[in-house]
Amino acid sequence: MDYQFHWNIVFQKMPEMLQGAFVTLHVSVLSMLIGIVIAVLLAIVKMNHSKPFCYVAIGWIEIARNTPALFQIYMAYFGLGALGIHLSPYVAVLSALIFINAGYLAETFRGGFMSIPKTQYSASKSLGMNSFQVYRYIILPQMFRRIYHPMTNQFVWSILMSSLGILVGMGELSGETQRLQSLSFRTLEFFIVAAVMYFIITKLVLFSSSLISRKLFRGEI
Amino acid sequence: MKILKNIPVMAAALTVLFSVNATADQLDTVITRGTLNCGVVLDFPPMGYFDKNNEPAGFDVDYCNDLATALGVKSNVLNLTWGDRIPSLISGKTDVVVGSTSDTLERAKSVGFTYPYFVFKFQVFSKPGKNINSFDDLKKIKVGAALGTTYETEYLAYAEKKGWGKGNYTAFKSENDAFLGLYQGKVDAIISTNTNIATKLQSKEFKDYVAGPFVPNYDDVVGLITKRSEVSWINYLNLFLVHQIRDGKLDERYNKHFGSDAPADLIQALRDNK
Amino acid sequence: MGSLFTPLSWNDTGFILTGVWNTVIISVVAIGFGTLLGVIVGFIRAESNRLVNTLLGGILDIFRSVPLIIQLILFSTYIGAIGHPLEPFVAGSIVLSLYSMAFMSEVFRSGFESVHKSMQIAARSLGMSYWQTIFYIRLPIGLRAVFPSWLGVALSVIKDSALVSVIGYMELLRTSDQLISRTQQPLEILIGVGIFYFIISYPLSLYGRYVERKMAL
Numbered sequence: 076m077d078y079q080f081h082w083n084i085v086f087q088k089m090p091e092m093l094q095g096a097f098v099t100l101h102v103s104v105l106s107m108l109i110g111i112v113i114a115v116l117l118a119i120v121k122m123n124h125s126k127p128f129c130y131v132a133i134g135w136i137e138i139a140r141n142t143p144a145l146f147q148i149y150m151a152y153f154g155l156g157a158l159g160i161h162l163s164p165y166v167a168v169l170s171a172l173i174f175i176n177a178g179y180l181a182e183t184f185r186g187g188f189m190s191i192p193k194t195q196y197s198a199s200k201s202l203g204m205n206s207f208q209v210y211r212y213i214i215l216p217q218m219f220r221r222i223y224h225p226m227t228n229q230f231v232w233s234i235l236m237s238s239l240g241i242l243v244g245m246g247e248l249s250g251e252t253q254r255l256q257s258l259s260f261r262t263l264e265f266f267i268v269a270a271v272m273y274f275i276i277t278k279l280v281l282f283s284s285s286l287i288s289r290k291l292f293r294g295e296i
Numbered sequence: 297m298k299i300l301k302n303i304p305v306m307a308a309a310l311t312v313l314f315s316v317n318a319t320a321d322q323l324d325t326v327i328t329r330g331t332l333n334c335g336v337v338l339d340f341p342p343m344g345y346f347d348k349n350n351e352p353a354g355f356d357v358d359y360c361n362d363l364a365t366a367l368g369v370k371s372n373v374l375n376l377t378w379g380d381r382i383p384s385l386i387s388g389k390t391d392v393v394v395g396s397t398s399d400t401l402e403r404a405k406s407v408g409f410t411y412p413y414f415v416f417k418f419q420v421f422s423k424p425g426k427n428i429n430s431f432d433d434l435k436k437i438k439v440g441a442a443l444g445t446t447y448e449t450e451y452l453a454y455a456e457k458k459g460w461g462k463g464n465y466t467a468f469k470s471e472n473d474a475f476l477g478l479y480q481g482k483v484d485a486i487i488s489t490n491t492n493i494a495t496k497l498q499s500k501e502f503k504d505y506v507a508g509p510f511v512p513n514y515d516d517v518v519g520l521i522t523k524r525s526e527v528s529w530i531n532y533l534n535l536f537l538v539h540q541i542r543d544g545k546l547d548e549r550y551n552k553h554f555g556s557d558a559p560a561d562l563i564q565a566l567r568d569n570k
Numbered sequence: 571m572g573s574l575f576t577p578l579s580w581n582d583t584g585f586i587l588t589g590v591w592n593t594v595i596i597s598v599v600a601i602g603f604g605t606l607l608g609v610i611v612g613f614i615r616a617e618s619n620r621l622v623n624t625l626l627g628g629i630l631d632i633f634r635s636v637p638l639i640i641q642l643i644l645f646s647t648y649i650g651a652i653g654h655p656l657e658p659f660v661a662g663s664i665v666l667s668l669y670s671m672a673f674m675s676e677v678f679r680s681g682f683e684s685v686h687k688s689m690q691i692a693a694r695s696l697g698m699s700y701w702q703t704i705f706y707i708r709l710p711i712g713l714r715a716v717f718p719s720w721l722g723v724a725l726s727v728i729k730d731s732a733l734v735s736v737i738g739y740m741e742l743l744r745t746s747d748q749l750i751s752r753t754q755q756p757l758e759i760l761i762g763v764g765i766f767y768f769i770i771s772y773p774l775s776l777y778g779r780y781v782e783r784k785m786a787l
Binding site: 078137138140141142143144145146149150153154156157158231235236238239241242249262263266267269270273274277278 | 632635638640641647652725729730732733735736743747755756757760761763767768772
Binding site: 384476 | 576
């Protein structure tokens, strides 16, 4: 093999790599939180069938689900730039992730809601609950249980896809790795460490998610 | 049955034949293959770009072709981004990268550099009316540069030293995107090479823009890069670069892309730096 | 004084079509190999004991926990460093196939496990051999059950094929990126690209949902 590994340069740059990892977490958490809010709105609008808004919701959901994430990021960064809207790489990646998360989660939420039989609503009513109570104690808890795992997956997906920031010069983990390797040209070393860091991050997220689900659902699933 | 007995001997002879092949270095490989795989960054006009027929063109592309002619092989120009340059060498996709690579000592731990083949100066290029007279005037405006370039590093180091931080800095994924960003108003000024800025000033889009101060005390001396271990290949490339100057090819190429003979200070710098 | 940027023209049609073709071909290759490997690995996982499963699962996990873009960069750099440089198409196809295999094996595994044990026992008692039950009972039933999920993975592979551009493969998005650099008309070009992906992906996803609904009934 015609390659000698030099690891010490990577360890010297560790603080900058960790800083990049922090930006990765930052952008994916934010894209999830805002994505969830928009997804709820989209799901409600789509289920209400009120004409013009319904089409907007369907359009959003279908475009988000049927075009590549890289396309969304290019669109946010270069496409909007042509219209005079200038987003920084961070905001461009963030808004693309929000757009996609909202589209996927809206369908998840809608599916979760539809999966609960309508009869439960009338049954709870006949037990004397009001609408708020039905949702609070019967519908939403069941729904939450059904959408919990798809939401975790979407979060992991956001972490992995934020790596596309590398292509617009954003300083998240991949972008930072790219910048650092261009100073010393130690491509393999830097990207191997980045891969390990992504692996650890996603495992930590999945692990804490299963801890939380065990606490929340007490083995009901 | 004599032939059968001879089989082990023939096999041994073949093995020797092939093991000679295994010690062939990059220079042999290129000549035997009959093609030079030459990497160029094609979004860095006038050094490398796509012409309107989507064909590679530019100073670096011409150097690839000159090198292939000297070797007596076909030239195969591969389009790289700044970040692709090293992976392409390590992975053997390219034999040499003619890609304006700054010859830092840190990088020379990883790749093999030839003598310098060009020297750039870094310059500020700004929107009309920004009045950038010295590098310190950049503090108050939005500045951009292409990701992973030496001028990005230089600017960020300067900004850090002055305590400006990265707040008003934007990294673009390529040189062209930096100019596009400046043109679209994403940033007020970019840092680029004097050669690129000179070319851009010729266009109708950028004719009113202003070429401002140079990055203080910095010449960007760039070399060809190859695998670090290919010493005899680097020897050949060094001689090729010397011949480019001696045989008047440098002047010819400079004329084609910059409209004049290579300036005396450039030739002097190339000689001094080698 | 000439313009720096040359606008989009009919001459670019061939260039764009090459990009389209490259996206289609690498997606087909990756989905094909990914499915084949996915069925095999999925079956092994459904059949084997806990130890083998944990081991295989751990390896597959790497493909799903490291961004595809980094897998691509690492694989193409590493394979070259050990002396076997590959064309971007080949390197991209290998990584994308393994990546889709990792997801598809999960899909198929659940498909095989969904075929009830009693059905296999019934098949065996009718005189079928082990391999006959696999080819005539478990494969057809298991595969049919997971068709919508399989389609979902396949669609995401088509979209993810855009990332192979980072190792220099001239697929549609990299082609358009190049045209944007030259023409400085990002909006027109990108909208065209978006429509292309949408036209391929949307009808297939509608079909997937239709099948899913039909199967639910």
